[in-house]
Amino acid sequence: MGLLNIFKGQTRGPAPLPTGSFTVDSTGELLTSTVSSSFSRESLKYIGHMVLQSFREAKRAEQPFAELNVQFSAVDLKARELRGGAIIFLSPRNKTGR
Amino acid sequence: MSVAPEIESAVKPKILLLDDDPDVLNLYQEMLLSLSSMPEVHITTSGARAMSMLETEPFSVLVCDLKMPKMDGLQVISIVRRKYPQLRTVVLTGVADEQMRTRAYALGIDLYLEKPTNNAELSFLLECIESLLNKEAAGGFRGVQSKSLVDLIQLECLSGSSSMLKITNGRLEGRIYIQNGELIDAATQEVEGEEAFKRIVAWKTGNFEIVPTDAERERKIFTSYQGLLLDTAQAIDEAEAVEERAAASEDGEKLSDTQLLKKSSLGSIPGLEYALRIPEKSSKKTQAWGLQNAETLADWVRDTMSHFEKLGDKFHFGSVQQLEGKGMHRVIHIAIHGNDQFAIGMIGSPSRNDIDSTVQKVLEQWAS
Numbered sequence: 001m002g003l004l005n006i007f008k009g010q011t012r013g014p015a016p017l018p019t020g021s022f023t024v025d026s027t028g029e030l031l032t033s034t035v036s037s038s039f040s041r042e043s044l045k046y047i048g049h050m051v052l053q054s055f056r057e058a059k060r061a062e063q064p065f066a067e068l069n070v071q072f073s074a075v076d077l078k079a080r081e082l083r084g085g086a087i088i089f090l091s092p093r094n095k096t097g098r
Numbered sequence: 099m100s101v102a103p104e105i106e107s108a109v110k111p112k113i114l115l116l117d118d119d120p121d122v123l124n125l126y127q128e129m130l131l132s133l134s135s136m137p138e139v140h141i142t143t144s145g146a147r148a149m150s151m152l153e154t155e156p157f158s159v160l161v162c163d164l165k166m167p168k169m170d171g172l173q174v175i176s177i178v179r180r181k182y183p184q185l186r187t188v189v190l191t192g193v194a195d196e197q198m199r200t201r202a203y204a205l206g207i208d209l210y211l212e213k214p215t216n217n218a219e220l221s222f223l224l225e226c227i228e229s230l231l232n233k234e235a236a237g238g239f240r241g242v243q244s245k246s247l248v249d250l251i252q253l254e255c256l257s258g259s260s261s262m263l264k265i266t267n268g269r270l271e272g273r274i275y276i277q278n279g280e281l282i283d284a285a286t287q288e289v290e291g292e293e294a295f296k297r298i299v300a301w302k303t304g305n306f307e308i309v310p311t312d313a314e315r316e317r318k319i320f321t322s323y324q325g326l327l328l329d330t331a332q333a334i335d336e337a338e339a340v341e342e343r344a345a346a347s348e349d350g351e352k353l354s355d356t357q358l359l360k361k362s363s364l365g366s367i368p369g370l371e372y373a374l375r376i377p378e379k380s381s382k383k384t385q386a387w388g389l390q391n392a393e394t395l396a397d398w399v400r401d402t403m404s405h406f407e408k409l410g411d412k413f414h415f416g417s418v419q420q421l422e423g424k425g426m427h428r429v430i431h432i433a434i435h436g437n438d439q440f441a442i443g444m445i446g447s448p449s450r451n452d453i454d455s456t457v458q459k460v461l462e463q464w465a466s
Binding site: 065 | 401423
């Protein structure tokens with residue numbers, strides 16, 4: 001069934017999940033990062049903005065918090081508010097959910 | 099784009115095949131048409147087109163490649179799993195990558211298969227798809243086909259089986275123990291015996307599986323299963339009648355805090371500051387206990403969860419399972435249970451165990 005080898009043509013998949021931490025300032029600008037460069041800086045900035053926005057909106061809703069944990073089915077996102085920004089940790093979850 | 103014959107189209111299962119390579123699509127379409135369940139096989143080369151096809155007609159199985167331009171397979175699956183939870187999903191890919199496999203299973207797919215390279219692998223692929231189609235034809239809950247929980251209990255007891263029914267309802271887990279056709283015990287959270295049995299049977303949704311029984315289990319239920327099922331059915335019926343009467347009254351949709359407190363005993367949960375239930379359908383009102391500004395908080399929960407859902411879709415992180423914020427004075431935990439979101443506020447800085455325990459108790463109070 002050598003003919004079926006044409007199905008094996010594609011070997012690249014979506015980019016791997018990000019692992020590591022990064023810091024953003026209060027405007028969402030990326031300051032430092034240990035996340036692999038295969039996950040773009042723009043993507044990290046996008047996540048940083050989202051996290052900062054969550055901290056701000058929580059205050060507006062009178063539910064202020066300084067630590068945020070979001071559990072996605074494939075990734076854990078943990079963020080801590082810092083003076084003038086935030087530090088964000090990203091870690092893929094394994095098959096058993098942790 | 100269907101090539102299935104006209105006959106018996108009403109009862110034929112439908113497969114949607116998604117791959118960016120038209121040659122591969124045509125080849126697989128031919129193969130899948132040969133299955134004994136004679137499915138209709140629809141094909142498409144783009145994720146966006148697949149989404150619109152799923153919107154317009156029901157499918158039994160989605161077979162999806164991973165590597166595609168624009169919207170890739172994981173992106174399609176993460177949307178599909180949320181929008182069409184009953185749709186069976188199969189990843190068929192040339193990517194032999196353990197992390198991809200894990201990510202795909204984390205999104206809730208049914209099967210992850212590599213594209214076949216020989217006859218044996220091809221037969222295996224076709225058997226797997228056929229098996230999924232057969233499960234679909236049988237209907238019912240995922241895990242156990244075409245049976246309600248009450249049906250299952252009755253069947254297990256009537257057949258004289260010894261088994262344990264494991265029921266999961268979101269975060270809640272219940273166990274019902276049957277020994278030689280006799281209902282001997284049940285357990286959920288911190289409750290056992292008849293009380294646990296009644297709570298479990300009152301759950302409106304859930305997934306069930308039958309597993310081998312614990313032979314040493316001590317008997318704690320001595321009432322017959324028929325009697326218990328009758329009692330529970332009566333209690334559920336009465337509770338629904340009360341809810342219907344409340345809904346029919348002018349302000350029935352929104353129970354007052356006092357009514358909710360009486361109804362659910364939330365006030366007895368230590369450390370609980372407030373609880374908020376936000377139904378998926380915006381036509382239904384939120385329910386709140388211990389909150390002055392429930393609608394403000396509900397809006398914040400909806401917005402925040404929506405933002406992170408979008409983030410999850412964008413970067414293939416999957417769906418949001420829970421969100422937690424810790425502040426100086428409280429912890430807020432947002433959980434998804436069934437189709438509803440729950441925001442649970444806890445005073446101070448509770449430990450991880452205390453948070454999990456409080457969340458479980460609140461969900462249990464509102465799950466029935």
